[in-house]
Amino acid sequence: MSSSKRGxxxxxxxxxxxxxxxxxxxxxxxxxxxxLLEIRASQINHCAYCIDMHIKDAKLAGETDExxxxxxxxEEAASHYSEKEQAALALTEAITVLTDGFxxxxxxxxxxxxxxxxxxxxxxxxxxxxxxxxxxxxSIRNPPTYKPGEHA
Numbered sequence: 020m021s022s023s024k025r026g027x028x029x030x031x032x033x034x035x036x037x038x039x040x041x042x043x044x045x046x047x048x049x050x051x052x053x054x055l056l057e058i059r060a061s062q063i064n065h066c067a068y069c070i071d072m073h074i075k076d077a078k079l080a081g082e083t084d085e086x087x088x089x090x091x092x093x094e095e096a097a098s099h100y101s102e103k104e105q106a107a108l109a110l111t112e113a114i115t116v117l118t119d120g121f122x123x124x125x126x127x128x129x130x131x132x133x134x135x136x137x138x139x140x141x142x143x144x145x146x147x148x149x150x151x152x153x154x155x156x157x158s159i160r161n162p163p164t165y166k167p168g169e170h171a
Contacts, residue, residue, distance in 0.1 A: 029155055037151060044144035050080045052107060055090060055100075056142070057149045059108055060115045062091055064153035071163035079167050103133040107142055114146045 045053045054077035061069035074087055089096035093108050100108065110130040113122040131139055155161075 029159070037148060041145070041148045041152075044141055044148055046141070048138065048141045048145060051077060051082050052104060053145055054080060054082060055086070055104065056107055056111045056146055058087065058090055059093070059111050060146060060149045061153055063112065063115045064150065064157060066153035066156050067163040068156040068161040068165065069149065069153055072165040072169075075165055075167040106130045106133045110142060111146050114143065115150055 054073045057073040058070060058077065061073060077087060078084070086099050089099050090108075093100055093105065097105055106129045109126050110122070113126040130142065134142060
C-alpha cells in the first residue's frame, strides 16, 4: 500500500462545514475527553493523520503520555480512565465499528448514565464527525504531518 498523499482534493466548503460542525458538536465537552475519543476512533479507522493530530493536541491540553499509550487497550487498562471516560470510549467504539448495524442498547445506556441528553448528543456528534474526517484522510492518504495546535 502506498503511503503517499493522493491528489484528490476535498471541497473547501465541505472542510469548512465539517470544522464548524466539529466546533458546535464539542462546545462545552471536556477537551481532553474529546481528544481521547478522536484518538480512539482514529486508531480503529487506521487514520495516521488524525492520530497524529489528536495525540499532539491532547498533550497540548494536558493529557498524559500514559493514558494515550493505553488508549488502544483501554478496557484492559481501565484503572487509567474514569467510569465516564470508559462509557464514552465504549460508545466511540460502537459508533465507529457498527458491527451489528446499530449501537447496542447497553452501550448507549452506559453512556447515558454519565452524560446528560445534551452531552450525549455532543458525544455522538463528535464521534460521527471524527469518523467522517478519518474516512476523508484515509481516502486521500493524508500523511501525519500535523503541527500541534494547528486546528485547535
